[in-house]
Amino acid sequence: MNENQYPIEIAWTDLEAIVGSDNIWPACSRDMVDNLQPEKVIAPADAHEIAKVLQYCSSADLAIIPRGGGTKLGWGNRPQKANLILSTERLNRVMEHAWGDMTATVEAGCTIASLQQELKEHGQRLAADPLWPDRTTVGGLLATADNGTLRLRYGGIRDLVLGVEVALPDGNVIKAGGKVVKNVAGYDLTKLVIGSLGTLGVITRATFRLHPIPAATATYCTLLSNTSEATQIVLAILDSQLVYTGLQVRADNPHQISVDVRFEGILESLQDQAAKLNKVAGGAPFVQGSSEVWKARQELFSHAEHSVMCKCSVLPAQIGMLCEAIFSRAQSAAVSSIVVAQATGVAEVRLNAARVLSAVEVLNGLRAELGHLDGTLVIQQCPPAVKEALDVWGAVKDALPLMQQIKGKFDPARTLNPGRFVGAI
């Protein structure tokens, strides 16, 4: 050993002692987060090793960025510090598929696609369709609470998780919730960690409630010429007794708007639903469409390195207004835009701006306008310069002090993702 080694070298040696020398290696440019270069990547074997690493880093004042599939590392504000990437790649097993109970327990590093593959053997699925299922891991999905088109019928990911195991910065591994579908014992820490962007602990395992894979699926689409008509149709379908499992609005200009509906179930029922759909929709004829339309949300993200991707949340009846606001602001700033809105009122928006300033102008304007509607705008992915100009989360009103308190209780040394979450938590 070198007598003149820096303390950081001691830290690497200590961490090696926890995970083994094969499981910590120098980070490279591919491991950068928002142009911040971490020094090492560490891949612990299990929850207890993760907890030990967290505890060690807390005391050594090293910052950790937890990483699953690495698909959403650009989400959140730029980290204030990033010494280590903590990869969950070695925790990748489906622990249990209790198909009779319609539950499954999975390690955090397992991808959504491989989980679904396993569940399929017994005709079941996790009724969620997040972005990039081939690479997205269970841990990453929970940390970002990314919800897709199935949320409208099956609830968000928060509603599909029964329990979690979490490694905390104090070195403990805790469990919250359980394996049964109904459980009110103790606080619902599961909800607290879902969507917390890895700022409270590292999720190491989750138990999901499952649903049967539907016997058949059918998609119907209609093309409309203005946003208010699209909103009316969405509201009419929401107000109907149709059993849809997806309802979305796609638009890249104010005069060509597609409304998509998905039905799932037994074949006879789908035909019945399709017939009723055209009665509910009144004048707008729905025709059978491709199931590919449900990938529109993910497609927005393709080759979007120079674009701004954001998530707008409004009430269902405000979807038309949201589209109008986006198109008019984008147009006046010479920015092109595409909207894929779910009938839940959550819309994914892509802005293609040649100049950063124009994008920032549109975003600030939109955020202010949505504020009046009690809606919110969160930037998910954008060029670094945009992050320098504004907070990706926007303002969190009077609950921020409470959120800061909670962060302080779980991660007092700010080891996990410092600065990335709301209010630079």
Add this chain to the structure above:
Amino acid sequence: MDSHLISEFRSIVGDAGLVTAPEQLRTYECDGLTLFRVVPELVLLPASSEEMQAIVKICYRERIPFVARGSGTGLSGGALPVKAGVVIGVSRMNRILDIDVPNARVVVEPGVTNSAVTAAVSGSGYFYAPDPSSQIVCTVAGNVAENSGGAHCFKYGVTTTYILGLEVVLSDGSLVHLGASTMDYPGYDLVGAFVGSEGTFGIVTKITLRIIKKAECIQTLMAAFNSSSEAGGAVSSIIASGMFPAAMEIMDRLALEAAEAAVHASYPDCQALLLVELDGSTREVELLMEQVGPICTSCGAWELRLAKSEAERIAVWKGRKAAFAAVGRISPNYLVQDGVIPRTALPRVLGEIDRLSAEAGLRVANVFHAGDGNLHPLVLYDRRIEGQEQRAMTLAEEILRLCVEAGGSITGEHGIGEEKKHFMPVMFSAADLDAMQRLRTAFDPYDLCNPTKMFPGTDFQYQRPIAYEPHPIEVAGLAQRY
């Protein structure tokens, strides 16, 4: 309590918002769990968020603990007053503030009852999904505190799924807004954390909730079996066939006898009755119901009866929901439990309960939400017979341990409250409980909100546990145990 303080409270809530007379205070000495009783020093009934903030600020300044209370129908002692504390009731804050049918949102004050929400929107074809059987009297605030369930949460989920935004008064009297009226809101899911916190994080003063459209078709089938295990087997087979019923409920012989005595629902005379409810599009429900019957028959059902009309369907449910209270007709005293097990463990756990019941020489009636594995064993006993009450309590505890060993939970919908706090270490490690305490102290650093509840290790003194006695509102026929 100091008379200056009482005057200060009076200046905020007025005479109508203050209860000080000893006989009136006794009304608040317990909730639906009458085992524990503590007479509060004072009951405050604020009429607005501002009044709520003002009285909580005084409590904070004086470090007076407070217990929030809805209608007091909780079954785990969550609204049990604490010594030297005040009770803050939300019954005067009972307005529905906004109904937005197109967006399926309703904004209510905390004292609005669960049923009132559905009543307000049923004309438009909507309902509020969580359906605890005390729904006629229980408040939305109480549902939020307990994360209430009901018979239909197998398919529709519990309270937390339907709450979008909360206005909350924290222990220092500050007003905060958690969540929003939209589905997503940046930051931690504090609504998710708050729902089910049993009054230990603060008091809700406004709730934004989601309603849903009533299904086009609802059908309920009754299937008669020779044992609960057989009925449990049918539940597993229905699930395995890929169906997702709105509700699946089992009542055993004792529970059926009791329900029949109370409601005359004309159930088949059997050892175990399974109720299966399907909802959805008419075509789908009709086709699937054709499959449910044969599945039940293949699992041993010897009689199938489909509710022929909406009135008959309601009668079937009325009997089911009456089963708890009705057990009072066949036993002088009883204890209610609320354990949850993985559905597939049902036959084994039921067998074990039978064995424990025989060993203790006490009858156990079983009423349960079979779809989600939520058991409600009712341990029947007679307090007048020496030693029976103790044996009943021991048996009830053994049943809970059985649920935990089977991979389940000690409570599916009734909450921990005062009743089950000593059981928390059976289910959670010290580290798990410590993490919960951290969250609690982030919300309530001075331990003023419903202290001593939910967690063991507090040296709270209550009167010697006494057996179940019907709550006044049960006697009045306003609520039933579920």
